[in-house]
Amino acid sequence: MKMLVCVKQVPDMESRFKVNSEGVWFEEQDLAFRMNEYDEYAIEQAIRVREQLGGAADITVLSIGPDRVVEAIKKGLAMGGDRGVHIKDEHLYQKDPWQVASVIAAFARDKNFDLVFTGMQSQDRGSAQVGVTVAELLGYACVTTLVGFELSGDIVTARRELEGGIRGIVKLKLPAVVTCQLGLNNPRYPTLPNIMKARQKELLAFPIMDFLTEESAAITERMYPPEKKGRGLVLEGDINETADKLVAILKEKTTVLR
Amino acid sequence: MKALLICEYLQGKLLESTYELLAFADQLGASKVMLLIGSEAQAPKFDGKIYLADAGKFGEYNPDLHKRLVLDTAQKERPDYIVFVHSSFGWDLAPRVASALKAAQVSEIVGVVDGKFEVPSCNAKMRRLLTPKTKQAVLTIQAGAFSYQGQDRGVPQLERVDLAGSTPRVEFIGYEAAEKKAVDLAKAEVIVSAGRGIGKKENVETIAALARALAGELGATRPVVDAGWIEHSRQVGSSGQIVAPKLYVACGISGAIQHIAGMKKSDFVVAINKDKDAPIGEVANVLVVADVMQFVPALTARLQK
């Protein structure tokens, strides 16, 4: 069983974002980066498939981006991936989902992966497009918003999350792409010995130009913080004073303390 | 300019969010035509043309079949935009249609500015303005972002569409109902919810104590539920419960759209967050910028007096 897991490295969402000099993305300097949350579930699921098959499987962890993304690949290897692939691109932020998907598909095309795992969406861009587009480009079956996964032979029984907590159950045949939703499993933490072991694992690097043939399909005109319209009161400072103020406000503006 | 609007239909019912597509097309200034893969009885009250593919034959959502139906309809109508709601249906189907048409896709639109599309980024902390480069484009709109005023109410002209032989690769087996709600948060007058910002499971008790002091119920965000800190029946949001209490207190919650979808009808919202820019500030009447584990005990102590 050959598996590919696509991981994106994204900034910590608790960061303060500043628009970059081109005005189309955020300034990356001074930000802490981590693996896209959804992609942790993707790696975990691939590892569970390998465990289910008694080890008869191979997991490639791929990320496109500048050198910093090697950290995310290494985390994937420390969790249990077998091999890392870094597709180097200093200007990833200028690529749209269509280009990112076409690069992943170009890498994967002649490698006969049975299963491709992606996150349902990336936390910074959040287009929820890359996984499905990869499937379409490779001609693979695809299920999105995965919250349950069972493999038996070459048949996957998948549970998709729908609105209001309802789940749709579907069956599909490999090869397939699945996009993973929060809560699919419990992603393991890399242990120290596994982090050490990951350092010995194969890590291949390619320039993005080896795989990029497509132009972007959409243009980002600009990025900006949302307008702070209709915002409420902001209370800051000493905890005890703030708590007193809040109690007074609740007494005045709501009926719950009466 | 023409927009082909793809209706939302689930478990035999048209979803109300379908009407948001009409509102969006109006804001764009596009003429409208719809595609419903569902039953005639459920057709939206839209004073225009609707292509109808019968759910009796096509069943519930099937990506391969639905993609072909959308593409066939697009072939007939040649719309500039094909529009979906950004839902489990829309985000699944839209990229398939976009790939087939080699068209740009813009996801989760929240606004239209001079014909350009505004979308959220970075968990709603930033916005981006996008323009498709391709002649046709596939769009998904954020649920709740465009509100419908009922301007198109009427009787549609229906045209039936069908597909000749096809073998879908994904087989639909059935639905699994949402977990039964042990707690009905919809009736609560006060809800105090814990987010990932509370740090660890042991801290849930501090939030629960505030809920008790306010005679309210404890709620939670999804990561807190996924981590097993609080049971699922207390999850607030699009995949949890939709609530409308008199007071909602959000403790260490960033304010992702899927969470806000569950609590924005609350009468009064207090958010406690160490990050002044957290998007929960957009819906909070009062944002307390503080460490939640320091502030909450101080507040609880005052309420217990």
Ligand SMILES: Cc1cc2nc3c(=O)[nH]c(=O)nc-3n(C[C@H](O)[C@H](O)[C@H](O)COP(=O)(O)OP(=O)(O)OC[C@H]3O[C@@H](n4cnc5c(N)ncnc54)[C@H](O)[C@@H]3O)c2cc1C
């Ligand atoms: C299809 C789909 C459905 C979803 N459905 C739901 C749903 O029903 N409900 C739901 O909640 N989510 C849902 N989500 C997930 C949602 O997108 C967010 O990931 C989630 O709401 C974030 O939860 P959070 O605010 O607890 O965590 P985070 O986003 O991690 O936010 C934590 C917050 O705590 C603050 N913080 C950290 N430390 C402190 C401190 N010491 N003191 C004060 N503040 C602190 C941070 O500044 C941050 O704002 C869904 C996602 C998808 C894709």
Ligand SMILES: Nc1ncnc2c1ncn2[C@@H]1O[C@H](COP(=O)(O)O)[C@@H](O)[C@H]1O
């Ligand atoms: N730069 C990237 N490198 C590797 N995988 C990516 C990259 N960007 C997106 N992906 C994958 O595609 C998924 C969806 O991303 P998006 O379409 O941007 O919301 C992510 O969860 C990743 O699995």
